[in-house]
Amino acid sequence: MKTTQNILKHIRSLVPADRKVRIMNVCGSHEHTIAFSGMRTLLPESLEIIPGPGCPVCVCPESDIINAISLSTRDDVILVTYGDMLRVPSKEGSIRSRGRNYRMITSPSEAVALARSNPDKKIVFFSIGFETTTAPTAAILETGVPDNLFILSSHRLTPTIMEVLVKDQEIGIDGFIAPGHVSAIVGANAWNVFSEQYGIPTVVAGFEAESLMLGITEILIQLKRGMASTGNVYAGVVRPEGNVQARAIMDRYFEVADVNWRGIGHIPASGLELRDAHAMKDARKVFGLPEIKESHIPGCLCGTIVLGKAYPSACGLFKKACTPKTPKGPCMVSMEGSCNIWFKAGSA
Amino acid sequence: MNYIEIGHGSGGKLMRDLIQNLFLKYLGSEELKPLEDAASVKIGSAEAAMTTDSYVIRPLFFPGGDIGKLSVCGTVNDLLVSGAVPRYLSLGVILEEGFPLESLEIVLKSISESALAAGVRVVTGDTKVVEKNKCDGLYINTTGMGEIARQLPVSNVSAGDAIIISGTVGDHGTAVAIARHGFDIQAPVKSDCSSLTDLIIPLFKIEGLRWMRDPTRGGLATVLVELSGAAGLGIEINEERVPVREDVRFIQDMLGYDPLYLANEGKAVIVTSSESAARVLESLKRHPLGKDAAVIGKTTAKFRGVRLKTKIGGERALEMLEEEMLPRIC
Numbered sequence: 198m199k200t201t202q203n204i205l206k207h208i209r210s211l212v213p214a215d216r217k218v219r220i221m222n223v224c225g226s227h228e229h230t231i232a233f234s235g236m237r238t239l240l241p242e243s244l245e246i247i248p249g250p251g252c253p254v255c256v257c258p259e260s261d262i263i264n265a266i267s268l269s270t271r272d273d274v275i276l277v278t279y280g281d282m283l284r285v286p287s288k289e290g291s292i293r294s295r296g297r298n299y300r301m302i303t304s305p306s307e308a309v310a311l312a313r314s315n316p317d318k319k320i321v322f323f324s325i326g327f328e329t330t331t332a333p334t335a336a337i338l339e340t341g342v343p344d345n346l347f348i349l350s351s352h353r354l355t356p357t358i359m360e361v362l363v364k365d366q367e368i369g370i371d372g373f374i375a376p377g378h379v380s381a382i383v384g385a386n387a388w389n390v391f392s393e394q395y396g397i398p399t400v401v402a403g404f405e406a407e408s409l410m411l412g413i414t415e416i417l418i419q420l421k422r423g424m425a426s427t428g429n430v431y432a433g434v435v436r437p438e439g440n441v442q443a444r445a446i447m448d449r450y451f452e453v454a455d456v457n458w459r460g461i462g463h464i465p466a467s468g469l470e471l472r473d474a475h476a477m478k479d480a481r482k483v484f485g486l487p488e489i490k491e492s493h494i495p496g497c498l499c500g501t502i503v504l505g506k507a508y509p510s511a512c513g514l515f516k517k518a519c520t521p522k523t524p525k526g527p528c529m530v531s532m533e534g535s536c537n538i539w540f541k542a543g544s545a
Numbered sequence: 546m547n548y549i550e551i552g553h554g555s556g557g558k559l560m561r562d563l564i565q566n567l568f569l570k571y572l573g574s575e576e577l578k579p580l581e582d583a584a585s586v587k588i589g590s591a592e593a594a595m596t597t598d599s600y601v602i603r604p605l606f607f608p609g610g611d612i613g614k615l616s617v618c619g620t621v622n623d624l625l626v627s628g629a630v631p632r633y634l635s636l637g638v639i640l641e642e643g644f645p646l647e648s649l650e651i652v653l654k655s656i657s658e659s660a661l662a663a664g665v666r667v668v669t670g671d672t673k674v675v676e677k678n679k680c681d682g683l684y685i686n687t688t689g690m691g692e693i694a695r696q697l698p699v700s701n702v703s704a705g706d707a708i709i710i711s712g713t714v715g716d717h718g719t720a721v722a723i724a725r726h727g728f729d730i731q732a733p734v735k736s737d738c739s740s741l742t743d744l745i746i747p748l749f750k751i752e753g754l755r756w757m758r759d760p761t762r763g764g765l766a767t768v769l770v771e772l773s774g775a776a777g778l779g780i781e782i783n784e785e786r787v788p789v790r791e792d793v794r795f796i797q798d799m800l801g802y803d804p805l806y807l808a809n810e811g812k813a814v815i816v817t818s819s820e821s822a823a824r825v826l827e828s829l830k831r832h833p834l835g836k837d838a839a840v841i842g843k844t845t846a847k848f849r850g851v852r853l854k855t856k857i858g859g860e861r862a863l864e865m866l867e868e869e870m871l872p873r874i875c
């Protein structure tokens with residue numbers, strides 16, 4: 198087995214001397230490993246590892262958060278969602294600061310249990326995330342949920358946002374490290390579009406520093422040879438076709454929709470909403486939730502950071518007015534947000 | 546108007562600021578000012594070490610310990626790392642109306658056993674009961690007095706000294722986090738809650754011993770950041786050498802906590818001259834509580850602050866974290 202030092206040596210030998218190489222990761226857990234291992238301090242300067250849209254909490258529309266807050270103030274509703282969502286700021290405050298009846302859950306099955314034990318309340322599950330959290334939400338629907346459970350779906354599709362990034366010349370992505378968990382669901386083949394249509398090497402990596410460095414190595418090799426394909430250094434977990442069964446269940450309940458991304462804007466076919474056949478479970482329809490125009494957070498660069506156009510350190514509020522205790526923007530809230538990760542990992 | 550936030554009690558930056566800006570403004574005695582874990586006091590010609598601590602942990606019973614054991618060990622360890630041999634304890638108990646007597650008895654039994662093991666005697670006490678819902682079952686305060694065996698001021702520490710941790714880090718924080726979140730985990734991680742009397746007293750004889758601290762709230766990282774600031778030196782830590790139990794690492798990954806910032810209740814950070822490091826290590830390893838002891842880094846004059854050399858050889862800075870990011874477990 199290659200040691201870390203050998204991999205690093207290999208990486209150094211592969212980086213071109215005459216130009217910058219920009220590789221993007223699109224997974225908060227990847228960025229976590231990269232920041233906490235101090236990996237960037239070991240890589241040549243001309244090799245940039247850019248954190249991209251790896252944080253579902255960061256891109257969840259302000260409109261949904263405000264709707265969640267107001268749902269939680271109804272006497273007949275208990276709003277449930279993942280812990281990070283409670284603290285995400287909006288112009289109306291956060292669910293925690295302004296909401297009333299809300300609970301934190303760690304898995305969708307807790308929402309089902311809560312609905313069963315509170316038959317006189319309407320339980321609204323504010324379900325957010327990429328493919329990894331969509332699958333468990335679809336799974337509870339598949340096994341059957343009580344009539345008093347509703348879903349506020351704010352699910353987003355990773356491949357779609359990556360395609361938006363590839364087309365953006367300003368970012369200039371040379372390669373993608375594809376997310377491990379998402380790939381386990383969508384399959385490594387889901388990334389073929391990047392090599393085939395855009396000539397961008399894309400490699401699925403695991404969550405250890407070594408796995409990520411091997412992924413980076415493979416991207417650099419492809420770049421050097423002037424070729425592009427989908428690689429997978431996480432093959433033990435990620436199959437080419439992904440989790441077919443989970444995708445079939447997701448497909449039964451959710452359909453692709455044109456949705457907003459916080460700080461980024463409207464992106465066609467980039468989110469998932471409940472299908473019409475399940476409208477009676479859809480909190481948007483049942484409660485007639487309005488679409489609320491997004492406000493800008495003064496000074497916050499989250500939208501730019503999520504797109505890989507700036508690092509957290511470029512934000513004037515980073516570590517000053519904006520800290521995990523006093524988050525000004527969504528990227529400082531979640532464990533997967535780049536600002537939060539960079540804050541906790543400290544600077545090199 | 547400013548108010549106390551829950552974070553003011555979690556041992557990190559907010560609490561430091563509160564103490565510096567408010568407490569020391571009115572209570573700046575010579576003995577208090579150094580803000581050591583225990584103060585050196587004189588009564589007549591006799592000198593003693595004195596410390597106090599309040600215990601408001603939830604849950605009261607956790608794998609590896611309970612509030613009673615913790616209230617003895619925590620205070621005893623504060624005396625030990627200050628260079629004192631613990632002798633006497635006071636015990637203040639605040640009970641909530643409706644608290645089961647049976648539970649109180651378990652806690653008192655645990656206090657008695659822990660005091661015996663730690664070599665201290667409970668010599669005075671106080672009991673108060675507050676109305677239902679006015680406290681979380683049971684709060685305990687203990688004050689400890691000990692005989693000073695070594696003076697270990699932070700000014701002892703100089704560049705090139707070795708930094709030793711007496712065992713695995715993050716056990717207590719993880720155990721309490723699991724107990725609190727109610728995770729269903731097969732073999733629960735046990736808190737390291739224990740008095741360090743037999744582990745630390747032999748070190749008092751070793752000449753190169755410079756400074757010690759028990760990394761409780763805020764964990765190892767917070768102690769190192771404070772040490773770096775107080776000593777005016779840089780600290781280099783080698784991540785690979787910091788002992789962390791496998792199961793603890795796994796759970797902390799899951800919960801998103803950094804073991805370096807998690808509380809310990811039976812560990813000491815020890816600074817020694819580089820020449821004495823081997824002797825200190827040998828002495829620690831002779832005791833079961835010190836079997837995982839390791840030299841994890843050194844002090845340096847080359848920079849300020851704390852730098853962590855990561856497993857892959859990268860580098861990152863350890864900084865004082867804000868309270869929100871530390872699980873509240875004390």
Ligand code: SF4
Pocket residue numbers: 496497498499502509512513514515516519520524525526527528529530536
């Ligand atoms: S540091 Fe805070 S304000 Fe700045 S981009 Fe990040 S989240 Fe937004």
